[in-house]
Amino acid sequence: MPDTGQDRPTLGDSLAARGISRRSLLKYAGYLAGLMALPPMASRAMAEALAGAGRQSVIWLSFQECTGCVESLTRSFSPTIEDMIFNLISLDYSETLMAASGTAAEEARLAAMEANKGKFILVVDGSVSTRDDGIYSTNAGKTNLAVLKETAAEAAAVISVGTCAAFGGIPAARPNPTGAVPVSEIVTDKPVVNISGCPPIPDAIAGTIAYFITFGKLPELDHLNRPRAFFGDSIHDRCYRRPYYDKGLFAKSFDDEGARNGWCLYEVGCKGPVTYNACATLKWNGGVSFPIQSGHGCLGCSEPGFWDQGGFYKPLSASVMGNNAVLGGAAAAGLVAGAASVAMARRRRAAAMAAASKPGETK
Amino acid sequence: MTVMGMSLLDFARGPAINTAMAVFVLGVLWRLVSLLGLPRSVDRSRPKAGVPSAPMAALAGIWRHMGTPRGFGPMSMFQVFNGWIFHVGLAVIVFGFAQHMLFLKGLFGLSWPVLPTSVITLAAYVTLASLVAALVRRMTHPVLRLLSTGNDYVSWLVTVLPVVTGLLAVSHLGARYETLLALHILSIALLLVWFPFGKLMHAFLVFITRAETGMTYARRGVKT
Structure with missing residues (x-):
């Protein structure tokens, strides 16, 4: 039976069960709201929303990446609340962190997609291989490209975590043998937030997810679709x-x-x-x-x-x-052009002198 | 902002500036070789007695044109003085600013001590004011206005644009820093492309022409 989030304890309940007081949550919400330059009342709204929210279903797909982004979030200094929130969202699929493997893992993804159709957040780290239909990066017999298209079609929003997912990153560096592209080149019909960085700052990931849970929409983004609060x-x-x-x-x-x-x-x-x-x-x-x-x-x-x-x-x-070959070529061309015009001038002068030295001839 | 799939900054410091540098090198060599290689007529006149040697006359010619001859009036004084201001100002900006030195170091491998940004900024404002004054004089002086051609105005524009865009980039005014930096580099590209074919070529030719004038005058016994 897939978990739809309806019968789960709220995030507030889970935090309380872990001994995290309401005061701590308010402080944390105030911190996040402050980071994102939200108005003072927003921190209370954020705390209420976080406390009352069902666990947000998240599917985390890892493509051509190094797992540094997941490390950044999970190993942030001491067990912080972003770590808690990360534990308390319903991470329905993550190859790095989930216990299930093989067929069971893939079934969990499909089940979560079905149960939270149009509501789950899709987090992607890593770039997408596209050359030769994406065969250079596959998982469970499916290319990253196919899994991304299939999963993103049902997602509420997509968060590209890390520079690889956001802009192609290292896999897309020249000569880009796998034809790596950012997620936003594949997913064009959904909001895609880029939280770039190699790795990104954990607060930026947590802040963006918290904002989405609180306000049901994405924060203000810059021209590269990065949350302005962190990338302004x-x-x-x-x-x-x-x-x-x-x-x-x-x-x-x-x-x-x-x-x-x-x-x-x-x-x-x-x-x-x-x-x-x-x-x-x-x-x-x-x-x-x-x-x-x-x-x-x-x-x-x-x-x-x-x-x-x-x-x-x-x-x-x-x-x-400076491209030395181009500059060298330009210098040679300049010298040849100069020499040619000198030769022309000298020839004209010689002709004029010859004409002038012939006695009795005038023009 | 993107051009041909790359950011404006990548475009500016990649294809744009490289093409401009190639045009600059080609144009400068073309003009220098074709001018210096022109056939010259032998001066068959006898030089006046007691005139200085050719190198001394050349140096005297260069020196004499650094200022205004007495009796030319205050407006000529202004023109020469103002010219000094923006030429020195441009030199301070080009060679004294750390970022420019690093750009030149990247190209030629030479480095030197630099000045604080505040000094460069001051120099840039003075240079800008001086260039504006030069333009105002060109447009208002009855004779100079008639002598001026499009070449003068374009040469002025491509000189002033890097100063303006540089100031904007340093003070982050009007757009994002990368965009301003890209515009600054593009303005340099424009300058480099125009340089060999317009009046900016005087940077290479000015001392040659002054030396030539000095030698001609000396031979004819012009008192300096």
Whole structure:
């Protein structure tokens, strides 16, 4: 008998059973609402909605990925409430986390789809192989492409978790042997939210799911369909090293005086100025740090094509690589054109001189 | 924003700037070779007695044109002074800004110390004001207006656009940073394409022509 969520305990009941007080839930809802820049009353609404919600059915499909996104959410610092919520949603299918395997697992997916038709959230991590009908990534004898189309057709909304699902990520990096594409290229008739990052920040995943449960719709998205609350500002604009950028104080290598003084990492390849994510504000590991704070430039992992942006350690402004063959060709063509016009001018002059030196001839 | 399936920024710093650099190299070499290779007539006149040697005369010609000859009046003074301001301003921006130095380092492998962004921003505003003043003078001066052609106005525009788009990109005004950065790079691409074929080519030719003028004048005994 598939679980439709009607007869399940509410999320509030489950949290109470685990010893999580209403006060903690309110605090957490306030935190999420604050992160997403929602009005003050929204945190109460969010807490009420979360407490009263039946467990939201979620089907989690993993395609061409590394499981880092699931790790990011499940191994977030200490058992946080996003971890709890993750446990308390009805995760009806997840190859990484479910106990069932083989035929039983596939049947669970089909049963959940049937029972929650049009209501379940489809979470995808990993890109979709499309070359040769998607045969380069299969599961239970079916291609990822076929499973995605079949499952997405019945979903309420799709959340692409991680840069691979959102933008193709590493599998889609040149030369992209499997014809990897983001989920949004396959699912075009449903809302698809992209929570990019390699991996994404757990709060962004939890916040988006909580928003959907509370308001029954998706949060405001940017032009790449990412929740604006988490992807509205660039890393650069929120970076605590920004003053050094403005002063022109840059680390030239990872072990020079500038690096030890905590100067801006722009010259050693930081992609912060063109990367939109919440790393500089929410940070990682329970707010302990983020890459730039640890002394490494931003890789730009939440942006499309981040793997093919000309090198992680090349400064952003040096990523224009003059194509030497083209420039050499242009130089040769310029020299030939110049030499040709010189030759023409000399020939004309010689002709004119010859004409002028013939006695008695005038034009 | 996307162009041909890639982001505007990728387009700007990929195909656009690379094509522009190729056009620049081709055009500059074409014009330099064809100008310097032109057949020259031998000057058969006898030089005046006691004139300086050709290299000295060339240097004197270059030096003399750096300022205004006495008696030319305050408006000429303004033109030369204003010209100095935006030329030095552009040099400060191009070579003093860390991001520009890194761009040039990526191309040529050379690096040098840079200036704080605030200094560059100030230089950019001064340069912008100076360029606007140059345009106003060109459009209002009765003689200069008649002498001006489309070439002058296009050369002015492709010079001013990188300054404006650069300032917008640094201050994140009007659009997302990537879009502004892409527009800035595209404005440079426009500058590079126009450079060899318009009056901007003076960057390569100015000292050659001044040296030539200096030598001609000296030979004829013009007192400086």
